[in-house]
Amino acid sequence: MLKLTKITIQLAEKHLFNDFNALVNPGEVLSIMGPSGCGKSTLLDYLSGSLSPAFQASGSLKLDDQELSHLPIERRSVGILYQESLLFPHLTNLENLLFAIPEGIKSKQRSQLALERLSEFNLVDKAYDLPSSLSGGQKARISLLRTLLSEPKYLLLDEPFGKLDKTLRDGVRSFVLEQIQRAQLPTILVTHDQEDTKEMGGTCIQLTSS
Numbered sequence: 001m002l003k004l005t006k007i008t009i010q011l012a013e014k015h016l017f018n019d020f021n022a023l024v025n026p027g028e029v030l031s032i033m034g035p036s037g038c039g040k041s042t043l044l045d046y047l048s049g050s051l052s053p054a055f056q057a058s059g060s061l062k063l064d065d066q067e068l069s070h071l072p073i074e075r076r077s078v079g080i081l082y083q084e085s086l087l088f089p090h091l092t093n094l095e096n097l098l099f100a101i102p103e104g105i106k107s108k109q110r111s112q113l114a115l116e117r118l119s120e121f122n123l124v125d126k127a128y129d130l131p132s133s134l135s136g137g138q139k140a141r142i143s144l145l146r147t148l149l150s151e152p153k154y155l156l157l158d159e160p161f162g163k164l165d166k167t168l169r170d171g172v173r174s175f176v177l178e179q180i181q182r183a184q185l186p187t188i189l190v191t192h193d194q195e196d197t198k199e200m201g202g203t204c205i206q207l208t209s210s
Contacts, residue, residue, distance in 0.1 A: 001025055002154050002186035007059035009039070009046055016042055020059070022205065024154075024186035029177065031197035032190045034207030040190035044156050047188065048080055049073035063153055063186075079152030079185070081160040081176075085139040087131040093142055094118070094127040100150040117145055136164055140172045144179060155180060157189040161196060173199050 007020040016039035024030045032040055045051040047061060050073050061069040068076050087096050097114040105113065118124040121141050131139060140160065147155070160176070161169045177200055180187050189200055197204040 001062075001064055002188070003060070003062045004047075005060040005062070007043070007046065007057070007061070009042060009051075009055055009057045011055050016055075022188075022203075024188060024202075026184040026186055027181045029157075029180060029187045029189055029200040029202040031200055031202060031204040032188065032207060033192060033194065033197055033204055034190075035192060038207040040207065041158055044080075044158050044188070044190055048078050048156055049076050077151070077153040079147040079150060079155045080158065081143060081147055081155070082158045083160060083162045085131065085143040087139065087142060087146070089131055092128050092130060093123070093134070096131065096142065097146050097149055100146045102151055114149065117149065121145055137168045137172055140164065141175065144176055148179060148183060152185065155185045155187040157187060157191075159191050159193075161191075161193070169195075170199070177201070 002024040004020060004022040007017050008015070009017045020043070022030055032043065034040055042051070042055065046055075046057050049068070049071060051057055059069065060067060063077075087093070088099070091099070094111070094114055097118070098110055101110045101113060115124060115127060118127055123138060123141060126134060126138065126142075131142070134142060157176070161173050164172055173196065189196060191197060
């Protein structure tokens, strides 16, 4: 369970959020919707631990009983998906996945795990290709798989479907939701598309421009 309590974020004298509260259960998606510039991505930066020091922030962010607000991004066990796939172009798709798997897993097991998950995603034939060989939908799946292999405890989605055409968008969106529910990850999605909030289910919070 991810719990946000009295989150306040401001830049100089401008308040983006004031006493913002939300609760996200395992396998549930909280959608935060609003126009560009309303603070959606800034909130995700705060939740991930990557908020610029130019902002002032306060409040509580808890995952189950653990307070996260004081922890750096590398200690939060957070997975993040962006609009861009951010795959390393010089690495094969398999190498991109291996990069995300925790170091505690032995080398042979890492490769086996990555190949098994690629097979589940129907992408094992792309293992030794470069990301440039992938379609938009395949890149979205590889990006999601890389995030899941890092073993996150909660997930942040920063308009990850924004650059996909409608047909592809519907399929990838359903696939992402299926994986979220399968892994039972509390998830926060920011978007300006009402179809995203409708299809991903859960609660939707509407923000306005400040």
